[in-house]
Every structure is written in C-alpha cells, then in structure tokens.
Amino acid sequence: xxxxxxxxxxKAQLDNYAQRHGQDTAAALDEVLANYLEWEQQDYxxxxxxxxxxxxxxxxxxxxxxDEFLDELRLEHGFPR
Numbered sequence: 001x002x003x004x005x006x007x008x009x010x011k012a013q014l015d016n017y018a019q020r021h022g023q024d025t026a027a028a029l030d031e032v033l034a035n036y037l038e039w040e041q042q043d044y045x046x047x048x049x050x051x052x053x054x055x056x057x058x059x060x061x062x063x064x065x066x067d068e069f070l071d072e073l074r075l076e077h078g079f080p081r
Contacts, residue, residue, distance in 0.1 A: 014028055014029055014032070017032065
C-alpha cells in the first residue's frame with residue numbers, strides 16, 4: 001500500500017467522518033474519494049456537453065447579441081442600467 005501525505009487538519013476531518021459513519025479511516029477515505037471523483041467526472045461530462053451544445057448553437061446561428069440579452073436580464077430582475 002502506498003502512503004500519501006495528509007495534512008493534520010485533513011486527517012482530523014477524515015477521522016471524524018470515519019467515526020460518524022462507523023468506518024475505519026481507510027474505508028472512509030476510499031468512500032469520500034470515490035464519491036468526489038464520481039461527482040467530478042459527472043460535472044466534467046456535463047460541462048463538455050454544454051460547451052458542445054453551445055458551439056452547435058453558434059454554428060447554427062441560434063445566438064442573441066449580448067446587449068439584447070443583458071437588457072432582457074436587467075428588465076427581468078430589476079437590475080440597474
């Protein structure tokens with residue numbers, strides 16, 4: 001097993017998490033890390049999809065000038081000019 005350096009404050013947080021969830025520290029770290037990496041991958045995939053869709057909108061001419069969009073946003077939310 002490879003050892004990784006962990007800051008004391010992070011180790012304390014992890015120990016607390018493990019205790020609250022009835023796990024040993026290694027199991028807690030694995031769970032927390034797996035959950036974060038799954039969330040990060042999902043966020044990355046959603047971002048890539050949104051960028052690709054936006055690029056397709058631009059190529060297809062489905063755009064609006066920024067000043068029109070900002071004016072609509074100001075009116076909708078009562079922002080000052």
